[in-house]
Amino acid sequence: MKWHQALEDYSMYLKIERGLSVNSVSSYLLDVKKLITYLEVNTISHSPITIDNVIIKAFIYEAAKNLNPRSQSRLISGLKGFFNYLIFEDYRKDNPLDTIDSPRIGRKLPDTLSENDINNLISAIDLTHPQGQRNKAILEVLYSCGLRVSELTNLKLSDLFFEEGFLKITGKGDKQRFVPILEDTQKYVLIYKNEIRNHIKIHPEHQDILFLNRRGKQLTRAMIFTIIKDLATKIKLDKTISPHTFRHSFATHLLENGADLRAIQLMLGHESITTTEIYTHLDRSHLTTVINNFHPRK
Template identity: 50%
Template sequence: MIHNPYLQSFRNYLKLERSLSNNSIDAYLSDLNKLFQYFESTGEVRLVKDVTSDHLKLFISWINELGMLPSTQARVVSGLKSFFSFLMLEEIISDDPSALLETPRLVRHLPDTLETHEINAMIEVIDASKPDGMRNKAILETLYGCGLRVSELINLKISDVFEDNEFIRVTGKGNKERLVPIGNIALKYINIYLQETRVHLSIKKGFEDYIFLNRTGTRLSRISVFSIIKTLAIKSGLRKSISPHTFRHSFATHLIEGGADLRAVQEMLGHSSITTTEIYTHLDRDYLKGVITEFHSRS
């Protein structure tokens, strides 16, 4: 089994040096196991140092024939490149067989977004008389007002809110922290929830600082937030496919449409690459045409 001596060391490398999340690490290791299973089934390779670029190309062809999506294939290639780069760093191999691997060309799909009136419609159907009503209003206003990922929302703490400066501290992918502005409306509903609803909960030990709690006094789960969003979308009569991430997309889209600087949006979203943020520039062709008309000398 060629993977036995190296997987744990690779896991430590991804966690400590690359600062990847546990989910990303598990995905990388799962993809590597597919490679090792392929080698075992073909019997061509028994040692890591014997792997060649041709072996890897045959493996990529194999997963393509299995019907694996291009996006998943791209992740596999990324994982292979990371693994063999790690082996090079550790001087386990002298040549990188993944160096010439090409990532499958991906079709970039524009994310679904909500109009402002659609967001308002979802907030308006929330029953504020119910114990979780004000919490759910605060959730929607924070998702849309700050462009948070659902994992960032459920991990948001009271100590992360700097009300006087109107900023929140967000812990994103790879435990990277960033400061994101928070508007008066989101702050208003967070404070109402904290002062009028949350104070009546019996909070379990260890969850005292988390903002969004469930009825048992523990941190709200990702699944619960998805469920809240789906229920409110149905109640408000929206037919779009809506998730917590839709509010993040809407946040970015509305900023770009309003003329916000792309670098500023990148910083607020916590994107490591400007390329990821650039997808939002495709959402408003009229805005881009307006920029050309106003600023280009040949317009």
């Protein structure tokens, strides 16, 4: 088996059997491609079947020079997954990464925005600009629904169930969930949909996509990043933020205001409650308030 064939087969496995998104598949394949590049640069002639622990260790040692512990761990995990797939398909009997430990890393706490930060960002949107109402609706949806950026850009008109008060979201692995949407947020979406979007010449392939660029096509993830970064610069926000920051803020603010962790898990679309538990990094003043309000010995 040659490397290019192994990559093609692994890609199909991740898409079809694992049901992973295009972005996730690309990320997994990139880890293997880094190993292939290392072999080519160093003229090492080994196939996916014959490569051994010694060569893998040398590759990881070399790669580690330019990677932080978290990225090293991600690389090792990605390669383990690839070789586990080869074992699953009976191409190999062993995984050359079984004896290679990932570096110890602490769980990274997500960056969050305060409610004032979010209000300031949204208030900074120029509503006289042709894309102003759209950008306002985008930020309102990101914050009030806790969506991933890919979920936002893929949101369709047919996913809006405003009478019931929900959005139908297609998340990782094409798994669907219903997320509540506030009436105020519905209002901003409808203003954009009825007063702005209706006047755009829409590309035939994107007729059902909610948020469009000025050429009538689906917005890219990069465009959402740009919108948010430009607003942060405009208000001189001294934080590095992204669309995901709104998702983190959504979960953190709900938790701080007493929302149930299981409910937050369902709204975020996390498979495991342990992923959602990262949002329990509440500040000490809030913890003091909680114990003063709810402890029986208060």
